[in-house]
Amino acid sequence: MTGHLRVAPLHPIFGARIDGLDLAAPLPDGLITEIEAAIDRFAVLVIPGQHLDDHQQFAFASRFGPIEGATSGVKQRGNRLAIKEMNDISNLGEDGNILPAGDRNRMYALGNLLWHSDSSFKPAPAKYSMLHARVIPPEGGDTEFADMRAAWDELPAKMKETVKDLICDHSIITSRRKVGFDEFTQDELTRGAPSPQRLVRRHERTGRLSLFLSAHIGGIHGWPVPEALALINELTEFATQRKFVYQHTWSAHDLVIWDNRSTMHRARRFDSHLYPRDLRRVTVRGSRSTVDEPL
Numbered sequence: 001m002t003g004h005l006r007v008a009p010l011h012p013i014f015g016a017r018i019d020g021l022d023l024a025a026p027l028p029d030g031l032i033t034e035i036e037a038a039i040d041r042f043a044v045l046v047i048p049g050q051h052l053d054d055h056q057q058f059a060f061a062s063r064f065g066p067i068e069g070a071t072s073g074v075k076q077r078g079n080r081l082a083i084k085e086m087n088d089i090s091n092l093g094e095d096g097n098i099l100p101a102g103d104r105n106r107m108y109a110l111g112n113l114l115w116h117s118d119s120s121f122k123p124a125p126a127k128y129s130m131l132h133a134r135v136i137p138p139e140g141g142d143t144e145f146a147d148m149r150a151a152w153d154e155l156p157a158k159m160k161e162t163v164k165d166l167i168c169d170h171s172i173i174t175s176r177r178k179v180g181f182d183e184f185t186q187d188e189l190t191r192g193a194p195s196p197q198r199l200v201r202r203h204e205r206t207g208r209l210s211l212f213l214s215a216h217i218g219g220i221h222g223w224p225v226p227e228a229l230a231l232i233n234e235l236t237e238f239a240t241q242r243k244f245v246y247q248h249t250w251s252a253h254d255l256v257i258w259d260n261r262s263t264m265h266r267a268r269r270f271d272s273h274l275y276p277r278d279l280r281r282v283t284v285r286g287s288r289s290t291v292d293e294p295l
């Protein structure tokens with residue numbers, strides 16, 4: 001299946017490392033197809049040793065489909081990066097210095113410490129995220145991934161029946177409130193209106209079912225909110241058991257690709273007042289709402 005790629009599994013159920021690639025220059029179409037097949041199988045790919053600038057990272061990601069805008073609807077710092085569609089996943093300000101305590105961008109970024117799937121709050125949620133490490137702290141700041149296909153597969157039959165056809169509301173406002181950040185303007189609240197998404201989705205390429213969980217979930221259609229959140233919390237706890245989790249410890253120049261349709265992820269804490277951490281994300285857009293996908 002992966003004829004030319006050197007693929008080494010990182011975990012018993014998902015995640016793989018690919019060596020021997022240089023993504024700075026354009027790859028032949030055949031290799032892009034092989035990388036897609038590897039994502040289908042492993043859901044998370046680690047490609048170490050990639051010396052990429054913003055333009056090269058963006059050009060590589062663009063080979064996999066249209067790129068999502070970096071906007072979440074909540075206003076953030078001016079972009080320090082060369083390309084406006086690039087997400088600034090750092091603790092740095094426009095001047096390149098570490099953001100001060102209490103800074104709005106810093107508070108907002110803490111939402112990434114919760115298990116989530118990128119852009120699940122957008123009508124068409126993200127397909128692939130491609131996160132590149134430019135500067136990493138000497139300790140802490142790992143990223144964890146959980147395999148939502150394996151979580152679905154192991155869910156008890158009765159629970160599968162309960163959740164199979166449920167629709168959840170996802171909003172960026174919800175996940176930020178969960179970390180205690182609630183400084184939204186009226187305009188942001190309006191733009192943060194929830195997007196409905198299936199709780200169980202079928203992968204359009206592999207046909208595998210997965211749980212589509214995310215910290216952005218604030219309710220289930222037709223359910224009282226506390227009952228909905230109790231179920232979502234229980235499912236999230238189940239789906240993020242250590243046996244389903246691959247924990248990535250970053251090296252500078254790693255490019256990590258994940259499929260948001262079949263995984264969740266979260267950042268782990270680090271001493272963000274002392275150390276810079278500069279990661280940059282390009283996100284490949286999804287084509288439609290999960291509500292419009294067949295199960």
Ligand code: OGA
Pocket residue numbers: 089112118129131141142143144265266267268279281
């Ligand atoms: C992201 C994200 C986690 C991290 O880039 O989407 O959630 O560890 N990052 O920075």
Ligand code: MN
Pocket residue numbers: 112116117118265
């Ligand atoms: Mn994320």
